[in-house]
Amino acid sequence: MTASTTAPSEAQHTNAHIDPAAQVAAAGFVPVQTRSERPHSFEPSDFGVPTGREVNWKHTPVAKLGPLFEVATQNDGVSYTFETGEQYVSSSLAAGQAPRGEVFLAEDVTAAVAWQGAADALHVQIPREEEVAEPVLVSVAGLGADRRADAHIVIEALEHSSATVVLQHTGSAQYAQNVEIIVRNGAKLTVISLQQWEDDAVHLAAHQARVGADATLKHFVVTFGGGIVRVNPNIELAGAGSEGYLYGLSYADAGQHFESQVYMHHKGPHTKGDVLYKGALQGQDAHSVWIGDVLIGADATGTDSYEANRNLVLTEGARADSIPNLEIETGDILGAGHASATGRFDDEQLFYLQARGITEEEARRLVVLGFLTDIVQRLGIPALETELLAAIEAELAEVNA
Known part of the structure; x- marks a missing residue:
C-alpha cells in the first residue's frame, strides 16, 4: 500500500496553506497512525514482505529477516523442554481449537507466519484457584543458525490462580514465535521471556495478552543474547480493576539489534498500567529500539497509566531509538503519562x-x-x-x- 506520488501541476503551486493530511486523503490512502488501527490477518500474503518503510518495520533490519517472512518448510529449528512444571502442560491446540485464537490476532507478517507454521500450539494451563509456588520453566533451545522454527504458545491462568511462567531461549535458530496469554478473572500471572541466544540467532515474537476483571499480569522481556531479537508485547486490560505491569531489560553488544514495540490498551474501567523498559548498549552498531503505545479507551474511566523507557549508551557507535506514544479517549482518568531518556x-x-x-x-x-x-x-x-x-x-x- 503506497500513496500516489504524482507531482502537482504548475497551476497548483500557490501560497495557500498546505495541509499534508488533506493531501494524503485526497490521494486515496491514509496511513495507519496508531497501533490500534493496524490491520489483522492470519494470512502472511495479506501483509506482504516488509520493505522497511512501514511504520512498524522502519527501525528493523528487514533485509536480514527473509527466511522469517515465509512459513518454515521443516519446523525443526528448536526443541522444547520443561525444566519444571510439566504437569501444567495440557493437550496441544490446533488452529481454531479454543483457547488458541481467543485473544491472538496477528498484526504483522511474521506473526501470521508463526500462526500458519505452528500446526500444534503448546498449551500451559494453570488450574483454577491453584497457587503454583515454583516457576514453570520452559526451555526453548535453538538447534542451529540455519534452522527455522515457527511456534504458537498459549499460557492460560484460570480464575483466581497464581503462577510464574519462564520462557528461556538459548542456542541459535531463526525463530518466529507467538505467545498468547490469557489471565482469567482474579488470576495473578507473571510471564518472563528470557533471551540468552547465541549471537547469530534471529528471534521475532509477538506476545498478546488479555487480562480479566481484578486480574494482574506482570510481563518481562529480558534480552542479553541474539543477533536480531524483536519481542513485541500487546496487552489488553479488558476487565474492571485489571492491572498490567510490563518491564524490559536489555544489554546490546556490537552488532546486536534488540527491539520491543509495546502496546497497552486500557479497555475496562479502573485499570492500572505501568511500563518500564531499561537498556544498556556498548560496541559498534549496537542498536536498541523501543516503541511504547498506550491507548486509554473511551470506557476506561478511572485509569492510572504510565510508561517510560531509559537507555544508557556506554560507548561510541551504539544507538538507541525510543518513541513513546499516548492516546486518551476519555477525560475521566486518575492519571496518564509517558517519558523517554537516552544518555551517557x-x-x-x-x-x-x-x-x-x-x-x-x-x-x-x-x-x-x-x-x-x-x-x-x-x-x-x-x-x-x-x-x-x-x-x-x-x-x-x-x-x-
Whole structure:
C-alpha cells in the first residue's frame, strides 16, 4: 500500500496553506497512525514482505529477516523442554481449537507466519484457584543458525490462580514465535521471556495478552543474547480493576539489534498500567529500539497509566531509538503519562563516586548496575536475579577490558 506520488501541476503551486493530511486523503490512502488501527490477518500474503518503510518495520533490519517472512518448510529449528512444571502442560491446540485464537490476532507478517507454521500450539494451563509456588520453566533451545522454527504458545491462568511462567531461549535458530496469554478473572500471572541466544540467532515474537476483571499480569522481556531479537508485547486490560505491569531489560553488544514495540490498551474501567523498559548498549552498531503505545479507551474511566523507557549508551557507535506514544479517549482518568531518556554516564555521579576514592572503572560499574538492577529485582526469582546480575557483570567486564 503506497500513496500516489504524482507531482502537482504548475497551476497548483500557490501560497495557500498546505495541509499534508488533506493531501494524503485526497490521494486515496491514509496511513495507519496508531497501533490500534493496524490491520489483522492470519494470512502472511495479506501483509506482504516488509520493505522497511512501514511504520512498524522502519527501525528493523528487514533485509536480514527473509527466511522469517515465509512459513518454515521443516519446523525443526528448536526443541522444547520443561525444566519444571510439566504437569501444567495440557493437550496441544490446533488452529481454531479454543483457547488458541481467543485473544491472538496477528498484526504483522511474521506473526501470521508463526500462526500458519505452528500446526500444534503448546498449551500451559494453570488450574483454577491453584497457587503454583515454583516457576514453570520452559526451555526453548535453538538447534542451529540455519534452522527455522515457527511456534504458537498459549499460557492460560484460570480464575483466581497464581503462577510464574519462564520462557528461556538459548542456542541459535531463526525463530518466529507467538505467545498468547490469557489471565482469567482474579488470576495473578507473571510471564518472563528470557533471551540468552547465541549471537547469530534471529528471534521475532509477538506476545498478546488479555487480562480479566481484578486480574494482574506482570510481563518481562529480558534480552542479553541474539543477533536480531524483536519481542513485541500487546496487552489488553479488558476487565474492571485489571492491572498490567510490563518491564524490559536489555544489554546490546556490537552488532546486536534488540527491539520491543509495546502496546497497552486500557479497555475496562479502573485499570492500572505501568511500563518500564531499561537498556544498556556498548560496541559498534549496537542498536536498541523501543516503541511504547498506550491507548486509554473511551470506557476506561478511572485509569492510572504510565510508561517510560531509559537507555544508557556506554560507548561510541551504539544507538538507541525510543518513541513513546499516548492516546486518551476519555477525560475521566486518575492519571496518564509517558517519558523517554537516552544518555551517557552522568558525570556528576562519576565525580561523586571518584571523590570518595572509587576508581573510574569501578564507578562506571556501579552506575550501570544501579541503573539495571531496578528491573532485575522485580522478577521475584532469586536464582534468576543472581544469574542476570552475573551476566551484567560479564558484559561490563568486556567494555572495561
